[in-house]
Amino acid sequence: MTPNPILKVLSTLKDYRVKCLLIGGQACIIYGAAEFSRDSDFVILATHKNLERLQKALKCLRAKSIYFPPLETNYLKRGHARHFRCGAQGVEGLRIDVLAKLRGCEEFDKLWLRRKRVRIKDNGSIDVISFRDLVQSKKTQRDKDWLMLKRLVDNDIVLNKTDPKSEQIKWWLRECRNAELLIELAGKYHKETETVSINRPLLFFAIRPDKQKLSFELQKEETNERQKDIEYWNPLKKELEVLRHEKGIQEL
Amino acid sequence: MKKPKVIDTSVLLMDEETEWLSLTPAKRFLETTKLWKLYIALGGNLDPEPDPQSPFYPQRLSS
Numbered sequence: 001m002t003p004n005p006i007l008k009v010l011s012t013l014k015d016y017r018v019k020c021l022l023i024g025g026q027a028c029i030i031y032g033a034a035e036f037s038r039d040s041d042f043v044i045l046a047t048h049k050n051l052e053r054l055q056k057a058l059k060c061l062r063a064k065s066i067y068f069p070p071l072e073t074n075y076l077k078r079g080h081a082r083h084f085r086c087g088a089q090g091v092e093g094l095r096i097d098v099l100a101k102l103r104g105c106e107e108f109d110k111l112w113l114r115r116k117r118v119r120i121k122d123n124g125s126i127d128v129i130s131f132r133d134l135v136q137s138k139k140t141q142r143d144k145d146w147l148m149l150k151r152l153v154d155n156d157i158v159l160n161k162t163d164p165k166s167e168q169i170k171w172w173l174r175e176c177r178n179a180e181l182l183i184e185l186a187g188k189y190h191k192e193t194e195t196v197s198i199n200r201p202l203l204f205f206a207i208r209p210d211k212q213k214l215s216f217e218l219q220k221e222e223t224n225e226r227q228k229d230i231e232y233w234n235p236l237k238k239e240l241e242v243l244r245h246e247k248g249i250q251e252l
Numbered sequence: 253m254k255k256p257k258v259i260d261t262s263v264l265l266m267d268e269e270t271e272w273l274s275l276t277p278a279k280r281f282l283e284t285t286k287l288w289k290l291y292i293a294l295g296g297n298l299d300p301e302p303d304p305q306s307p308f309y310p311q312r313l314s315s
Contacts, residue, residue: 026281093297
């Protein structure tokens with residue numbers, strides 16, 4: 001049995017030249033925010049040619065559909081996700097989730113240009129969503145994504161705190177969700193904090209500093225973002241419900 | 253204006269975390285292979301835990 005089933009999925013997608021980027025839990029491992037994940041999530045280019053390649057790769061992995069909708073470009077381009085469960089030896093039971101759009105993130109072409117290529121000894125290379133795009137993709141309705149987001153940004157600050165560039169400081173000030181770190185950043189980088197605070201007013205509580213109010217505002221910001229995600233998925237879920245009624249409750 | 257307290261950010265990370273973060277992305281990915289080996293040896297399932305917070309959760313058709 002392949003010790004790491006994710007590697008088998010990745011190499012199969014590579015063999016069939018599927019244009020996709022690794023996202024989710026595995027990307028969090030690459031960037032240091034997680035140590036283990038059973039997630040196997042990808043953002044893919046939604047073209048007929050690429051979906052044909054994906055179909056072939058899925059066939060090789062003996063992957064079956066477990067959710068609606070069908071694997072078609074029009075569904076994927078509207079934001080739907082596709083889910084498969086593998087049946088091939090070494091990956092039995094592993095789920096593969098595929099999306100073409102990530103809420104709040106740019107189109108696939110832009111994500112592709114910014115991708116990180118990680119070379120794995122004896123296993124070729126992996127194309128991974130960029131660090132900043134991964135952080136953006138984690139602004140969902142799920143608790144675990146916010147935990148990851150926080151870890152990703154906190155780690156980035158701690159690892160790069162020696163002589164950071166102004167652009168990096170501004171990104172931290174836009175994305176950091178840790179009140180203590182924000183207060184520290186605001187205390188060190190006045191100019192950047194003032195600039196970013198125009199679009200993120202909660203930073204005023206980091207400048208003051210008022211940790212309690214800052215934490216409260218951070219929570220409010222998170223709640224708003226979660227609500228946006230729920231609103232994004234609502235029409236898609238309704239569409240899936242209609243499909244489910246039309247096709248009956250059975251596997252595609 | 254009160255002067256902010258300066259925090260040593262290194263204390264925010266535990267030793268194990270620091271060690272993990274000091275690895276290259278490729279090494280981190282390969283390290284998970286060891287965990288997979290252990291996980292599979294202990295009879296772990298590859299299917300992820302059901303996630304009721306996932307927007308896909310209610311659309312599940314079969315397990």
